Amino acid sequence: MQSNTIPSITLPSAEHNPTQCRAIQYNSSMQSNTEIRKVVQTLEQTAREILILLQGVHQEAGFKDIPAKCVKVREHFSTVRSQLAILKTKFPSEQYYRFHDQWRFVLQRLVFLASFLVYLETEELVTREAVAEILGIEYEREKGFHLDIEDYLSGVLNLASELSRLAVNSVTARDYARPLRIATFINELDFGFRLLNLKNDSLRKRYDGLKYDVKKIEEVVYDLSIRGLSRSQPSTSSADK
Amino acid sequence: MQSNTIPSITLPSAEHNPTQCRAIQYNSSMQSNTEIRKVVQTLEQTAREILILLQGVHQEAGFKDIPAKCVKVREHFSTVRSQLAILKTKFPSEQYYRFHDQWRFVLQRLVFLASFLVYLETEELVTREAVAEILGIEYEREKGFHLDIEDYLSGVLNLASELSRLAVNSVTARDYARPLRIATFINELDFGFRLLNLKNDSLRKRYDGLKYDVKKIEEVVYDLSIRGLSRSQPSTSSADK
Amino acid sequence: MQSNTIPSITLPSAEHNPTQCRAIQYNSSMQSNTEIRKVVQTLEQTAREILILLQGVHQEAGFKDIPAKCVKVREHFSTVRSQLAILKTKFPSEQYYRFHDQWRFVLQRLVFLASFLVYLETEELVTREAVAEILGIEYEREKGFHLDIEDYLSGVLNLASELSRLAVNSVTARDYARPLRIATFINELDFGFRLLNLKNDSLRKRYDGLKYDVKKIEEVVYDLSIRGLSRSQPSTSSADK
Amino acid sequence: MQSNTIPSITLPSAEHNPTQCRAIQYNSSMQSNTEIRKVVQTLEQTAREILILLQGVHQEAGFKDIPAKCVKVREHFSTVRSQLAILKTKFPSEQYYRFHDQWRFVLQRLVFLASFLVYLETEELVTREAVAEILGIEYEREKGFHLDIEDYLSGVLNLASELSRLAVNSVTARDYARPLRIATFINELDFGFRLLNLKNDSLRKRYDGLKYDVKKIEEVVYDLSIRGLSRSQPSTSSADK
Amino acid sequence: MQSNTIPSITLPSAEHNPTQCRAIQYNSSMQSNTEIRKVVQTLEQTAREILILLQGVHQEAGFKDIPAKCVKVREHFSTVRSQLAILKTKFPSEQYYRFHDQWRFVLQRLVFLASFLVYLETEELVTREAVAEILGIEYEREKGFHLDIEDYLSGVLNLASELSRLAVNSVTARDYARPLRIATFINELDFGFRLLNLKNDSLRKRYDGLKYDVKKIEEVVYDLSIRGLSRSQPSTSSADK
Amino acid sequence: MQSNTIPSITLPSAEHNPTQCRAIQYNSSMQSNTEIRKVVQTLEQTAREILILLQGVHQEAGFKDIPAKCVKVREHFSTVRSQLAILKTKFPSEQYYRFHDQWRFVLQRLVFLASFLVYLETEELVTREAVAEILGIEYEREKGFHLDIEDYLSGVLNLASELSRLAVNSVTARDYARPLRIATFINELDFGFRLLNLKNDSLRKRYDGLKYDVKKIEEVVYDLSIRGLSRSQPSTSSADK
Amino acid sequence: SQRKEEKGSGVGSSSSMVIAFKSFQHELDTKHDKYERLVKLGRDITIESKRTIFILHRIISDPNKDGVLTEAENKLDVVRLKIKQVAQELVGEDLYQYNRAFTPGLQEYVEAVTFQHFIKTRCLLCLEDINKPLIFEEEKSDVKSTSIELLDDPLIPVLEKKQSNPNILSLQVTPVDYLLGVADLTGELMRLCIGSVGNGDIDTPFELGQFLREIFDGFSYIGNTGPYEISRKLYALKQSLAKVENACYTLKVRGSEIPKHMLADLFSTKSELMEHDEDIS
């Protein structure tokens, strides 16, 4: 297509002019960019739909049908898998990090959604391998389109903040056992993150936020404990450990 | 050579002189700018007066005479309508978007004030049609000076943050039922916004602020709930649901 | 309580649900944005091709086949016309200024290219009407997709700086008459712009650049004049090369 | 030719030589600048010392000896008065606004410190007249070195943010009545500022910050109120601690 | 408690309400700003008209009727005087420096125009007193609306750069004597400025530009000299020295 | 002095508070800064006076009394030496580079002036050792207040640009031999600078300017040579080699 | 183009000017090379200091506090070896000439050691105590000898050669680097505070509040007389202080509820809630 327009340019010696041939090559990388952006937009749409579903658990009514919600969300993740499968075809697999910035954000969001889903199902931290499987991508870089470790960690940090909110809303919905379980979970997560040496980047900033999530949940636990609500009551929630 | 052409430019007859003709066109468009700015300043003044009235509801004493305040505010909106009527006359209606930036800010503020007014009256979200009516402008773009959808949404987001503040002050005024109603309202609003496919503009940034309003109100509800204040008290406010 | 209201929002019928209705309106306006951007990209591509053609005149060899170049450029402008015709279909004509920022830059560039073309052909300043015709758009705002006066003026200012470069390269190519004609032309242009009451915007900034073009061309004329080169050569008609 | 004119410039008699005469005038105005800067530096030093004294009230221990601190601060203000008295001598009084920018910043800071002092003493807003008296300068512009209204307002806005911090630390020091009084004070201040028609300058920006102070103090009052701490303690007179 | 104080603020009588009183003072000073801006705009318009007239001297034809042009410009300056007379009425004279920034730019421009006029008439540097007289303002600060020395110097620096341009165009117009006289004039000016102890402000930056004007004019003189044009020709210009 | 004010600060444990003791130390370095600035200002004044003297050589008349000028300049340099001697006492000698930025500019200027002086006297490049001697400072860093190599080179680059200007003015003054000698000198200098590996700093930028000086002088030599002025004429200038 | 040749040969490669410029070339290259080596050492110091800070933050949640402190100390020993290398590069040089190359590294080191010191002692490590461990014994005797003397004079030379102690090497942190490092420390202290609350340590936040207020007073006293960067960091410092004060506030506010609610509301609330639980299900 572009090769039609180039010859019409009257450079003295176009065929020997490498600047120009470079320009063509460069433009074809622009092509990739555009196509990647399109697929990423579909992923963002699906992520938005999953988010709306999962947000429902914060509602007082939402606590009851968590399992049903999880099933629905699982279905949406199959859409995610096919969209990611299309994304993979849009660029050579060894150039993952060349275009990384374009899907980084949505991938972190999907990691968050997957980890939230798995938490609601099992109250466990989803492993990096498990997220990769849910998303239908690779765990190791060498094998192709994979889940970058910082993206995984970033998504997990979002989970922490979502769970501290969930703890607050659990209390409103009179589920007093869940905040305690969340506290244990987030504490363990916090302990894990403390092992990491982060650079001064966005991951570090989000990690700083984790401290506030830990603090918030600690306050909820305190509120429950001074009122004797922290252990006296049988938990009726759907995901007892 | 030059001596021939230059004098021809200084000829007074505009129709024979493209340069001067251009100058007249250009300068007259600058004129519009100045006049629009003047009307916008009167609108800003009225908006400020309405704001002062409505801010009163956050005071402990203010909770009692909300209906009286709303009546007064309604009167001010008739001033707004006449000022907007003058604004319309300052430029051809099909050039709305040419000068849009000049009144955009004050219009969003007026939307916020109208939506706050309607919320206080009915505890409902004002529709775009209703705001347009309160402001005396068109709802549909084709009909003339209208309410742009982004401006409407922007104003509504400001309402959310005002209401989260109102919830806090309701508790101080010992009205424990209002925060719960506000929580429901803001949750619905949040749900509505999730359906939008926001691009990365100022609206998106404001929407990101909504998240904090939602969290804030959830924490208020939590505080009431853990202290058993959320149901214990008969709500005596003016807009029982 | 919440369980009553939320479902009402997820109702499929848009007419009963203001939030969803809003979402549809908002999202469709985002759609326009995307489509406009695509057409604008094709225009930018064509503009770049015209630019490279016209830049050829600065080459020593390029001075000889200006007429041939102009013919080729005229052909490219027919592509521009069809691309602009597509652009017009992407939004309602009365919303010109809503999306104006998206094509503003490329339109100014096309004005520049058209004015450069016409200068090379006739050594006259292209009128706003003539540019509109070359671009296949309206001259008057009321008639539809038109050429905004600021965009016209902006494009013309770029011409001045291109011509001062052309004057320099003319001398290199031993054409001593052309710089004198360019000087007259730029002086007239400068005089015309002085009549405008420019506000402090980007047009003003570009106009400030014109001062340097005037000075540059005056120095070229000076260099020719002091060496007796400004009269040595018969310069009969204004555009006869 | 040149040899005639140059010597005439180097003549020692200023009255015959406009250039040298100009040089003397210009250089003497630079002189003023330097001397003003020196006095301003001494004012800044004293302001810093006052600041550190007043910051002491935020300490848990600091709440007890507020009256003692105020006495000490009053002494420092006599230093300020003598320094300002020196400043007045450095330039003709009608050129106040010529050099205004040089002391503007430190004057605003001194207004803040004076208003903080008066608040701690009486829990009232210091009037512009009173600040002028504390600083030993004029209240009315016509009378000489005076307190510009914008500087007064700017200093007062800083007080608001200091008081919202004080409210927080009062609670830490178990003084639950003070935050309520601060809330009333800041609300009145906010109301007063709403009457102003602020243009888009630095005062406007600082005023926008007041909103956050209001919100912050409302949240403190909320926290006290929901825990029943807002009435538990007898808060008889306004400034009796 | 709050209910007691707030109403007192909304009392209409300003004398009992410091906040409202402040608001009135503040708002009236904003008023001055607006009116000053309006007068300044008319001054800018007149300055533009004078500039157009004076620019004409750079044209080949323009060299002949310099005296006629000067007469016309003198007429325009009477308009300037009446506009400046209006400006004086817009604020108390001792607040000159308070609003200085608003007319500073146009005043410097008028100084430049007056100095250019006087140069064309007499080939002398206009004194500060003379400019003040042409503009109908005071020379001494004490007497009222005056010409600040920095504004005078700034305007004069613009003259230097205009004259270096005039030298270039004189050569084009075959007036080989004028550049030599301009060279002498600019050298004297440069010498005068060297006596000033400029601080690092905008005046210093403009002065640094003078260096280039000096160099430019030296090169013109060089060009004339090496070609033997510097003495060969009887100077017929209007202001023989 | 400062130790008087510190004790008055009521920090809980001032004697054990290292932050504060640090503050004192820091302020005393501010002391140095102020004193250095004062001496530097006297140096700037002397440099300005020397410059005015040396600038005289560009005048047509100035070419005659170069030797007399040089004698006068030598006298001024003894003032420079005593001022630099004072400067040395203002800070510990091993901390030269701590305060370097404060005198860097004036030192480069003095190097330029010294090198210009020596050039006028001997038409040789002053060595770094010789400049150091003229300025009464050290050549080697280890010995104390010394001449930094980059400052030396910077000053020398200013010489090159002054000499290219001198070449132009020599021609105006009909000294046709001097430009040729300057050409040889600058060419050698250019050759020397080509040996250096400069970083992308201000020295690099100035060095880029040298190329234009070389170009300019090359053009003067060309102009002289095509007119046969380059060797035919006995040089009557004051500094024959 | 014969003029080309003419020019080239005009300048003999043995002219005195050329000889001088060749020595300039060597001098400049030597300086730039040294600067570059110092930049690299500076980056190493920065990275290892940052890692030390991460290790120290683990003290909050790691049961083995001593292990954490030992690990941090070992890391800092490595940093000090790097600083010694810097000192070796600077023997006989003016420290301020190369300061920009490693100043971020030294600031980060200050941040790390003052953080370590706060955790161990709850006090601010002073500049003198930071500088003491930065006096090194030099093994090789072929390097120019240096020494350091601690004087009362605040303007003591920071890198000082001395004839008397021929085997001593030293790099001394400047007051400015110290101040900037301490300014950054406050950010870490804020993190420590929030982390402490989250991990149930309710004493540390109040200690930190007091400590940060003292540092804030110190910086307030310096005000705008300090270097430019300080003014910039002052804002961040104020934010950190506000966060810590808010944390202390929250602890006190929630603590205020214990006695009343524990006794009064406890049973009523619980039974009330149980009723409502049935409503929902």
Place this chain on the structure above:
Amino acid sequence: SQRKEEKGSGVGSSSSMVIAFKSFQHELDTKHDKYERLVKLGRDITIESKRTIFILHRIISDPNKDGVLTEAENKLDVVRLKIKQVAQELVGEDLYQYNRAFTPGLQEYVEAVTFQHFIKTRCLLCLEDINKPLIFEEEKSDVKSTSIELLDDPLIPVLEKKQSNPNILSLQVTPVDYLLGVADLTGELMRLCIGSVGNGDIDTPFELGQFLREIFDGFSYIGNTGPYEISRKLYALKQSLAKVENACYTLKVRGSEIPKHMLADLFSTKSELMEHDEDIS
């Protein structure tokens, strides 16, 4: 403060989450260390490439052109050894993951080699010819083997592992780095132009003018479709072109005087000047 202990012990150091995070720690540290090593190599590449450019500028005034070219070539060999070290670091890695660490270095290398090539051939060295010398033989066999293939596909992987050629190492310059390097080259060419005029070489400026116009056309064609930095450099490129065109203009304008003045004005001017000389003295 018993709650402190409680928390700490709640998280066993052997829990699966902790084990996972320990592996994350190792992965992140390894990555950061490698990045840091690459930054250092990148700085070395930048510095040596810059020095090469300075050497090449000496060609204008140095009579020994071949000596200059040899010296530059030797310098570039050193740079290529550094690039090889980068390649070794990147064996088995995704080049784009670490690209930012050394991209300024590679751009400067592009600038240096294209400058060298222009001086030798008056042509623009193309990307393929830049990349060919960046394929290295690997001595050690214990490193993962890599290879490069030159394909028509513009999106060829830049660092490619291949089973067939087990002893080949390579680092390939990306199109973006190439473009940015060439953009900077134009600044050096402008310097070469001005320097040439000053040294009496009147052919080179016109060759450079033509060459720069071609490059400018190429960049015009890319326009705003290129990376952000290109748009920024486009302005500098335009400035450089203007300077070169102005230099050519001056050469032509002054050249225009030769025939006329040489014959006509020469004597009159001279005699006239001599008269005036006497006036002055």
